Amino acid sequence: MPNSLNIAMWSGPRNLSTAMLYAFGNRADTDAWDEPFYAAYLAATGADHPMRDAVLASQPTDPAEVARACATPPLRHRYMKHMPHHMAPGFPLDWAKGCVNIHMLRHPARVIASYIAKRENPTLEDIGFAQQVAVFEQVGGLVIDSFAIRQDPPAALAGLCEAIGLPFDDAMLSWDAGPKPFDGVWAAHWYNAVHRSTGFAGPEGPLPELTGPSAALCAEAMPYYDTLKSKVVGKTE
Secondary structure, eight states: OOOOOEEEEEEOSSSSHHHHHHHHHTSTTEEEEEOTTHHHHHHHHOOOOTTHHHHHHHSOOOHHHHHHHHHSOOSSEEEEEEOGGGSOTTOOOGGGGGSEEEEEEOOHHHHHHHHTTTSSSOOHHHHOHHHHHHHHHHHOOEEEEHHHHHHOHHHHHHHHHHHHTOOOOGGGGBOOSSOOTTOOTTHHHHOHHHHHOSBOOOOOOSOOOOOHHHHHHHHHHHHHHHHHHTTBOSOOO
């Protein structure tokens, strides 16, 4: 087995990020961490999110403490699901320079259409595209497109594993339905669909048509999406 990898997967919300967490968490050699900076982000910003009090009670709120935990060399492979917008101004990020950094994209129209089904009136801050570019500029890493993963999960995941020096494991392609022991407490609000799943959903259909504020938000996010899309390894939408 190769040296244990400390993987930081950066992805905005509603972007296959929990399915990817479940895929890596289903490996026998990997520990899965779900958004370790979430409570620290809520405490620092005062953001009003669903289940805010429960999230704050479930995790450390000191970003330096979280950063130290994320930087600790893992005994087994570690897969950390991170939201780039959780890295509030002043939060330490040097810890990520010692990680295998992966940045996953999804077209803003798809992200916004999915997000508004769970929380109304999102802002550019909420969907994380600007922050994802900022994180990439600081720590670098591999950029992938979730569209390609849903098109062909075995090929896309095998290619990703090869790129980061991790043997591919067929266990990544399916998991048992229901909550996982590594879910964040917020899973009760956000993870309903993935809890019903036993694997990756099929290929995505046409882009959703957005109107009004949602269309304006999509236009605002597109330059950031295009910046990272130009760096995608492999297929893209």
